[in-house]
Amino acid sequence: MNNRIALFTYLAISLAAGGLFFLAATLAGTPSLVARLGGAGWTAFLALIIAMPQVVARQSRRHRR
Amino acid sequence: MMKSEPSRKVTLKIEGMTCSSCVSHVEQVLGALPGVSKVVVNLEVGKASVEYQPGMVTLQAMRKAVEEIGYQVLAERIQLQIGGMTCASCAAHIEEAVGNLSGVAKIVVNLPLNSAQLEYAPEMTPLVEVIHTIRQLGYEASIKQNGQNSMDREQESRQQEIRHQRTSLIISASLGLIIMLGTLQPYGFLSKILPEWMNNKVFLFFLTTPIVLGPARQFFIHAWNGLRHGVTDMNLLYATGIGAAYGIAVVNTFFPAAGFGGKDATFYEAAALLTAFILLGRYLEALTRGRTSQAIRRLMKLQPKRARLLREGLEEDIAAEEVQIGDILQVRPGEAIPVDGVVLQGYSSVDQSMITGESLPVEKKAGDQVIGATLNKTGAFQFRATHVGADTALSGIIQLVENAQTSKAPIQKMADKVAGSFILGVHAISLATFLFWFFVGYQLWFNPASNLMLTPYPLTAMGAFGFSLLVSVTVLVISCPCAVGLATPSAMMAGIGKGAEYGIIFKGADAVEATSKLQTVVFDKTGTLTRGEPSLTDVVVARSIEPVEVLRWAAMAERNSEHPLGEAVVRGARQRGIEPSQADSFETLPGLGIVARQGVHQVLLGNRRLMAERSVTVKSLIADATRLEEEGKTAMFVALDGEVIGLVALADTLKETSVRAVAELKRMGLQVVMMTGDNHRTAAAIGRQVGIERVLAEVLPEDKAQQVKKLQIKGSKVAMVGDGINDAPALAQADIGIAIGSGTDVAKETGQLILIRDDLLDVVGGLQVARATMRKVKENLFWAFIYNTLAIPLGMGILYPFLFQVVSPELASLLMVTSSLSVTLNTLRMGGFVPAIRRGVHISQPERHPLPDTNARPA
Numbered sequence: 001m002n003n004r005i006a007l008f009t010y011l012a013i014s015l016a017a018g019g020l021f022f023l024a025a026t027l028a029g030t031p032s033l034v035a036r037l038g039g040a041g042w043t044a045f046l047a048l049i050i051a052m053p054q055v056v057a058r059q060s061r062r063h064r065r
Numbered sequence: 066m067m068k069s070e071p072s073r074k075v076t077l078k079i080e081g082m083t084c085s086s087c088v089s090h091v092e093q094v095l096g097a098l099p100g101v102s103k104v105v106v107n108l109e110v111g112k113a114s115v116e117y118q119p120g121m122v123t124l125q126a127m128r129k130a131v132e133e134i135g136y137q138v139l140a141e142r143i144q145l146q147i148g149g150m151t152c153a154s155c156a157a158h159i160e161e162a163v164g165n166l167s168g169v170a171k172i173v174v175n176l177p178l179n180s181a182q183l184e185y186a187p188e189m190t191p192l193v194e195v196i197h198t199i200r201q202l203g204y205e206a207s208i209k210q211n212g213q214n215s216m217d218r219e220q221e222s223r224q225q226e227i228r229h230q231r232t233s234l235i236i237s238a239s240l241g242l243i244i245m246l247g248t249l250q251p252y253g254f255l256s257k258i259l260p261e262w263m264n265n266k267v268f269l270f271f272l273t274t275p276i277v278l279g280p281a282r283q284f285f286i287h288a289w290n291g292l293r294h295g296v297t298d299m300n301l302l303y304a305t306g307i308g309a310a311y312g313i314a315v316v317n318t319f320f321p322a323a324g325f326g327g328k329d330a331t332f333y334e335a336a337a338l339l340t341a342f343i344l345l346g347r348y349l350e351a352l353t354r355g356r357t358s359q360a361i362r363r364l365m366k367l368q369p370k371r372a373r374l375l376r377e378g379l380e381e382d383i384a385a386e387e388v389q390i391g392d393i394l395q396v397r398p399g400e401a402i403p404v405d406g407v408v409l410q411g412y413s414s415v416d417q418s419m420i421t422g423e424s425l426p427v428e429k430k431a432g433d434q435v436i437g438a439t440l441n442k443t444g445a446f447q448f449r450a451t452h453v454g455a456d457t458a459l460s461g462i463i464q465l466v467e468n469a470q471t472s473k474a475p476i477q478k479m480a481d482k483v484a485g486s487f488i489l490g491v492h493a494i495s496l497a498t499f500l501f502w503f504f505v506g507y508q509l510w511f512n513p514a515s516n517l518m519l520t521p522y523p524l525t526a527m528g529a530f531g532f533s534l535l536v537s538v539t540v541l542v543i544s545c546p547c548a549v550g551l552a553t554p555s556a557m558m559a560g561i562g563k564g565a566e567y568g569i570i571f572k573g574a575d576a577v578e579a580t581s582k583l584q585t586v587v588f589d590k591t592g593t594l595t596r597g598e599p600s601l602t603d604v605v606v607a608r609s610i611e612p613v614e615v616l617r618w619a620a621m622a623e624r625n626s627e628h629p630l631g632e633a634v635v636r637g638a639r640q641r642g643i644e645p646s647q648a649d650s651f652e653t654l655p656g657l658g659i660v661a662r663q664g665v666h667q668v669l670l671g672n673r674r675l676m677a678e679r680s681v682t683v684k685s686l687i688a689d690a691t692r693l694e695e696e697g698k699t700a701m702f703v704a705l706d707g708e709v710i711g712l713v714a715l716a717d718t719l720k721e722t723s724v725r726a727v728a729e730l731k732r733m734g735l736q737v738v739m740m741t742g743d744n745h746r747t748a749a750a751i752g753r754q755v756g757i758e759r760v761l762a763e764v765l766p767e768d769k770a771q772q773v774k775k776l777q778i779k780g781s782k783v784a785m786v787g788d789g790i791n792d793a794p795a796l797a798q799a800d801i802g803i804a805i806g807s808g809t810d811v812a813k814e815t816g817q818l819i820l821i822r823d824d825l826l827d828v829v830g831g832l833q834v835a836r837a838t839m840r841k842v843k844e845n846l847f848w849a850f851i852y853n854t855l856a857i858p859l860g861m862g863i864l865y866p867f868l869f870q871v872v873s874p875e876l877a878s879l880l881m882v883t884s885s886l887s888v889t890l891n892t893l894r895m896g897g898f899v900p901a902i903r904r905g906v907h908i909s910q911p912e913r914h915p916l917p918d919t920n921a922r923p924a
Contacts, residue, residue, distance in 0.1 A: 021500075028504055035530035039503055042309075042534055046496040049301060050489055052292055 006059040013051040018044030072102055075168075075188040077113045077127065079106065080137040094130040098122050123167045124186045140170040140184040143192065144467075148205030148226065150176055151347050154299045154488065154550055155204065158291055162198055166190045173473055176551070177558045179223065180209055182468070203283075203290045223351065230348040233280035237344055241337035244272050248334040266318040269333040277311050281340040299546065301488060303343055306542040309534060310874055311336040332535070338875035339542060346882035350551075350889060364463050364565065367419055367438040372403035375447060392450045396441045404437040404453045411446025415439050420458060421568045421821045465572060465819070466565045470558050474574035476842060477553035487546035491857075494544070498861045499537035503529050506862070515869035518876055536862045536871060543860035543877035544853060548884040552845030555888065559895035560838025567903060568821035569831045576817035579801050580835035582782050586730055586803075586828065587761075587773060589787040589795070590741035590748070593805060594727075594755055594825070595717040599630055601637025602698055603714035605689045613643060615711035619703045620645035622661035622668040630699060631659065633715050634670075658701065669704040676702050676709065683709045697747035719755055726825035727756045729902060733832060736781070740764050740772055740795075769795035784818075786828055803828055826902050833900040841895055845888045852884035 021043040025036040079091055088106045091113055095104040100121025106113045115127065128138040150156060156174035159181065163172045168189025174181040183195060192208070199206035247263040249255050262268060284307065287300035314331040321328045372388050373395040374381045380395055385403040388394065393409065396402055402415070414426035417439045426442050429435055435448055437457040454460070507529040516523045524532065557574040564571050571577050588594050604612040620638035623631035624645040638645055648668075651661040657678070658671015669679055673690070676683045681704040683690070690700040690712055698716040702709055730737050740761045741748045748762035761772050769785075773795050776783045785792065785799035788806065796802025802816030806823030820827040862871050872880075 024504070030529065032528065032530070035503075035528055038530045039499070039533070042499060042530075042537070043496065045305075046492050046499070046537075049292070049305070049492050050496070053489065 003059075006055045009059075010048060010051040010055040013055070014044045014048035017047035072116050072118050073188070074114060074116050075124075075186050077115060077131075077186065078139040079111050079113050079131060080139055090134050091131060091136060094134055095127060098126055098130055101127075119167065124170045124189055125164075128170050138170070141187055143183050143185075144209035145181045145183055145196070145199075146205075146207050146209040147174065147179055147181055147199060150174070150179060150204060151299075151350070154546060155287075156554075157550065158202060159199055159204060162202055163195055166195060166198060169195065175470060175554065175558075177555055178467070178470055180467075201290060203287045227348070227351045230344055230351050233283075234341065234344040234348045237276045237280045237337060237341040240272050240276055241334070241341040244269055244337045245334045247272070248331075266314075266328055266331050266333075269331065270315065270318050273311060273314065273333040273337050276337050276340050277307060280344055281307050281336075284343070299488070302491060302541045302544065303339070305492075306538050306874055306878075307336050307339050309538045309541075310339065313531065313534065332874070335538075335874040339878045342875065342878035342882050346885050349882075349886055364419075364459065364466070367401070367459060369401040369403045369438060373397070373400075386454065388450050388453050390450055390453055393447055394450060395445065395447050396435075397445050398441060398443055400441050402435050402437055402439050402441060402448075404450045405457045406435055406437075406448040406450045406452075408433045408435060408446050408448045411444055413444035413446050414442045416442055420462065462565065462570060462821075465570055466561060469561045469571050469573045469576070474553060474557060474578040474842075476578055476839075476846075477557065477574060480549055480553050480846060483546070483549055487544070487549065487853075491541060491544040491546075494857060494861070495537045495540040498540050499533045502533035502536050502862065506865070507532055510866045510869075512869045515865070515871070517873035518870045519873070524871075535874070536860070536865075539862075539872050539874050539877045540857065540860040542874050543856045543872065543881055546853075548849035548852060548888045549846065551885060551888050552849050553842050555892040556838055556841040556845055556895065559892050560834055560841065563838075563895060563898055564831065564834045567827065567830055567834070567900060569827055569834055570819040570821065571831075571835070572817045572819065576801060577835045577838050579782070580784070580818060580832060581839040583735060583784045583801060583832065585736045585738060585776055585781040585783045587738045587740050587776065587783060587785045587795075587799070588727075588757070588825075589769070589785070589792050590739055590743065590751060591717060592788045593786055594723045594739060595719055595751065597717065599633040599699070599715040600718040601633055601640075601713060602716045602718060603693060604711060605686060605693075605714070606711040607685050607709050610710050612711065613641070615703050616641065616713065617643050617645070618666075618668050618705055618710065619670050619701070619713050621648050621663055622651060622659050622670045622703075624648060625651055626653070626659065628653070630701070630715055634701075634713060637713075637715075667706055670701055670713075672701065676704060679704070679707070681707060681709055683712075685709070686712050695746060695750065697743070697750035717751075719751075720823070720825060722824055722826045723755050726829050729826075729829045730832070731756070733829070735832075738776070740769060742766065766792075767794070770798040773798045784828075786825075787816075803831065829902040830900040833902060834898075837895070837898055837900075841892060845891055848887050848891065849884060852880075852887075856880055856884070 018040040022036055022040040025039055030036050030039075091106050092104045095101055095113060095115055098117075100118040101115055102118065103116035104113060113131075124138075124140065128140070131138050147159065150159070156176045159174050160172050163169055163181075163183070166185075168186040168191075169183065170186070171184040172181055185192070185195065196206045243263075246255065246259060247265075247269050250259045250261065250264040281303075284300045284303040288304040291301060310332040314333045314336060317328055317331045369385050372383055372385045372392075374383050374388065375393040375395050388404050394403060394406065396413075398413070408429050408431050410431055412428070412430050415429050415435060416426045417436060420436050420439055429446065434451075436459070437452070438459045452458070455464075511524075511527075511529075511532060513525045513527075514523055527535070553574075557577060560577055561571050561574070564577075571580070591597050601616075604616050606612050606615055616634075616638050620635050620643060623634045624647060626632065626635070635645055646663065648661040648663050651659060653659055654671065654675060657675035658669065661668045661670070669675060669681060673683065681702070683702050683704075686702065686709060690702070693700045693712075693714040696716070698714040700712050700714045702712045704710065727737050736759065737757050738759045738761060739748065739752050739755070739757045741751070742764055743751070743762055745760075745762040748760045752758065752760040764772055769792060773783055773785050777798075777800065782800045784801040784803050785795045786803040786805055787793075787796055788804070792802075796804060796816045801818055803818045803820065804816035805820045805825065805828070818831050820831065856877075860872055860877055865871050
C-alpha cells in the first residue's frame with residue numbers, strides 16, 4: 001500500500017516536471033518536436049531520480065511512525 | 066476493514082536497573098511507544114519482555130526511549146563480511162537499507178575492511194533478513210569469522226573483486242580503444258592509416274553494446290537496487306551517464322532523422338571510455354584499499370600455528386588452537402610463543418616489539434608473563450598457558466583494533482552526510498544545467514565550430530537538446546562524492562592501525578578525533594608519573610664517614626623488614642652494589658623506626674622521635690632533613706652506637722620518561738596538570754621535578770572525576786592519564802581517558818586510548834598519531850572538496866562562452882577517477898609515518914631525573 005503511494009507520488013512529480021518542460025519549451029518557441037519530447041523525457045527522468053529516494057524515505061518514515 | 070498483523074514479542078536486555086522504580090520507569094517509557102501493547106520488566110535478569118505490533122515500532126525507538134531515561138539496551142552484536150562494495154556510497158547505501166529494518170539498532174559499515182558491525186534484536190529481525198536485504202541491494206553478505214579464517218575469506222573476497230574489476234577493465238578498455246579510434250578515423254592522420262568502415266556507426270554499436278551489457282551492467286543493477294530502496298549512490302550517476310550517452314548514440318545511429326544530432330553526434334566512445342575509466346578507478350581502488358588495513362593483517366599473521374606441548378615429560382607438536390589453559394609448553398630459541406602464559410622454568414629474552422612496540426628484547430625468567438605471538442630470542446623455557454584462543458592478548462588487540470576501525474568519527478558522519486546528499490544535489494545541478502543550456506545558453510553561445518575538450522571533431526550537428534544533454538551528462542559523471550566518502554575512513558583505518566603498531570590502541574575513530582583536539586592532559590601522580598613505590602633518593606652523612614657506610618648500616622638494619630620503606634632502603638643499597646649483612650637481632654618500633662644489633666654495634670633507623678627517645682642528637686642534620694621533607698621525601702636518621710652518622714631519604718621517584726613526556730606535551734601546546742592525593746608541599750615538589758606547574762593536590766580518589774569535570778566546564782578538552790583501574794571514574798569523565806601500562810589486557814580497560822607499555826612517551830605518541838591521522842583526514846577532505854568545487858562548474862560548461870570548449874563525458878570520468886585515487890594514494894603515505902617521539906625528534910631533556918648528590922655534606 002505504502003509502496004503504491006510512493007510510486008504514484010514520485011511518478012506524478014516526474015511526469016509533472018516533464019510536462020512543465022514540454023510546455024515551457026513550446027512557449028519558448030522550440031521548433032523541433034523531438035527536442036521538446038527528448039527534453040521533457042530527460043527532465044522527467046532526472047526529476048524521477050531526485051524525487052524517488054525522497055518520497056520512498058519519507059513514506060517509510062511515516063509508516064514507521 | 067484493515068486486517069492487523071498478530072502482535073509479536075521481543076526480549077530486550079536492559080543494563081543499569083537497580084531497583085523497582087527503575088523497572089517502572091522502563092515499563093512506562095516502553096509502554097508509551099506507539100505499537101507497544103505490553104511490557105514486563107524483570108529486574109533480576111535485567112530483561113524487558115515487550116509485546117509489540119510489527120511495523121509500528123522499531124528497536125531503535127525502544128532503545129532511544131530507554132536510553133533517554135538513563136539505561137542501556139544491549140542488542141546482539143555481530144560482524145558481517147560484505148562483498149561487492151566499491152565506494153563510500155555503497156556503505157551508506159547498506160547502512161540506510163539495513164538501518165530501516167525494525168529490529169536493527171545500529172549498523173556501521175566499514176568499506177576498507179569490507180565488513181559491518183551490526184547491533185540488532187534477532188527476534189524482531191532475524192539475521193537472515195539482514196543478509197537478504199544486503200543481497201537484494203546487490204552485495205554479498207555473510208557472518209564474519211574471527212582470526213585467520215576471517216583474514217583468508219577477506220583476502221579471497223578482495224582477490225575476487227580485483228579479478229572481476231580487472232577482467233571488466235580489460236574488456237571495456239580494449240573495446241573502448243577501438244571505438245575511440247573508429248570515432249576519430251575521419252580526422253587527421255588517422256584517416257590515412259585506418260579503414261573507413263571503422264567509423265561505421267553500426268560497427269561502433271556492435272562494439273559498444275557488449276561493454277554496456279557486460280562490464281557496465283553492474284552500475285545499472287546497483288543503481289536500480291538502490292532506487293528501489295529509496296537510496297541513491299554513485300552507481301546511479303554512472304548508470305545515468307553511460308545510459309544517456311549510449312541511448313543517444315543508438316537513436317542517432319538507427320534513427321538519424323529523429324533530431325538528436327544525427328549520425329555525426331553519436332557518443333559510443335563516451336559510453337565505452339566512461340565505463341573503462343570508472344572501472345580503472347574501481348580496479349585501482351580495489352588494489353589499494355586493502356593496504357590501509359595492513360596493520361591488522363600483520364597482527365593476524367603473527368598468530369603462531371604450532372605449539373610444543375609437554376606431556377609426561379615428552380614433547381608433542383600440536384596446533385596452537387588446541388592448547389588448553391594449564392598446558393605446559395616448551396619454547397625453543399627462535400620460536401614464536403604460541404599463547405599467553407607464565408614462565409615456569411628457563412631463562413630467555415623475548416622480542417615483544419610486535420605487540421608492545423618495545424624495541425629491545427625483554428628478559429623472561431620463572432614467574433614472568435609471556436605474550437603469545439612474541440618471539441623467543443636466546444634461551445629455551447617452559448611456561449604454563451594462561452590465556453588461549455580468543456582470550457589471548459593478540460586476539461584482544463585484534464578485536465579492539467577491528468572494532469575501532471569499524472567505528473565512525475564525528476567528522477566522518479558529517480562527510481557521509483555530505484556524500485549522501487551529494488548524489489541528489491548532483492542530479493539537481495545536472496537538471497538545472499540542462500534547463501539552462503536548453504533555454505538560454507545554447508541560443509546565446511553555441512558555436513557549431515566548437516568541439517569537445519581534447520578532441521578534434523566539432524559539435525556541428527548538435528541541436529539544443531543534444532548539446533544540453535551532453536553537458537548535463539558530463540555534470541553527472543564529473544561529480545564524485547566517492548572521494549569525499551573515502552577521505553575519512555581510509556585515513557582513520559591507517560591511523561588506528563599505525564597506533565596499534567606502537568602499542569597505542571585507540572578504541573574508536575571518535576577517540577582519534579577527540580585525542581587530536583585535546584588541550585589539557587591531566588596525569589595521575591602515583592603509578593603514572595611516578596613509579597608508585599618508594600625508592601632511595603638521598604644519603605646524607607653527618608661526619609667523616611663514607612655515604613656507602615651509612616647505607617650499609619641502614620640496609621643491615623632493614624634487611625628483614627617487610628615495611629615498604631625498609632624494602633626500599635635494602636633495594637637502594639643493592640642497586641649501589643652493597644649486599645646487606647645479616648643483623649643478629651632486630652625490632653620494629655611502630656611509628657618510630659627500627660632497632661637492630663650486629664655484634665657489639667647497635668643501629669637505630671627512624672624519625673626524629675625515635676632519636677629523641679634514645680637521646681641521640683640530630684641537630685647537625687635537621688636542616689637537611691627539613692629540606693628533603695620539603696622536596697616531598699621521607700627522611701630517616703641513621704644512628705650507630707648512640708651517635709647519628711647520617712640520614713637516608715626515600716621518595717616515590719619519577720618514571721624514566723616522565724620529564725621528557727611532560728616537556729614534549731607542553732611543546733605541543735598542551736596544558737599539563739598533575740593530580741594527586743599528596744599534600745600541597747609534596748605535590749608541588751614532585752610537580753617541580755617533572756616540570757608541571759599546575760598541580761591539583763589533596764584530591765581524594767573519589768574526587769578525581771570531579772576535578773576533571775571542573776577543567777571541562779572551563780571549556781578545555783581534557784585527557785586523563787591513569788592506570789585504568791583506580792582512576793576509572795576520572796578516565797570515564799575525561800574527553801579521552803588514557804589507560805597507561807595496561808599490559809596486554811587491553812579489552813578490560815576503561816579508557817578510550819589504551820597504552821600497552823608503561824611508558825609516558827606513548828601518551829605523546831598517541832597524540833602525534835591522532836594529530837597526523839586527523840591531518841590526513843583534513844587533507845583528503847580538502848582534495849575531495851576542492852576537486853568537486855572546481856570540476857562541477859567545469860562540467861557545467863562554464864568555460865564554453867569564453868573558450869568554446871566543453872568537457873566530454875569520458876574526460877569527466879578520467880578526472881573523477883583521478884580524484885578518488887588522489888585520496889587513496891594520499892592515505893597510503895600514512896604507511897611510512899613514525900610518531901616523532903619514536904623517531905627521536907624531541908627537545909633536549911634529561912632522560913632521567915637524577916638522584917641528588919649522595920656525597921654532599923650539608924653546610
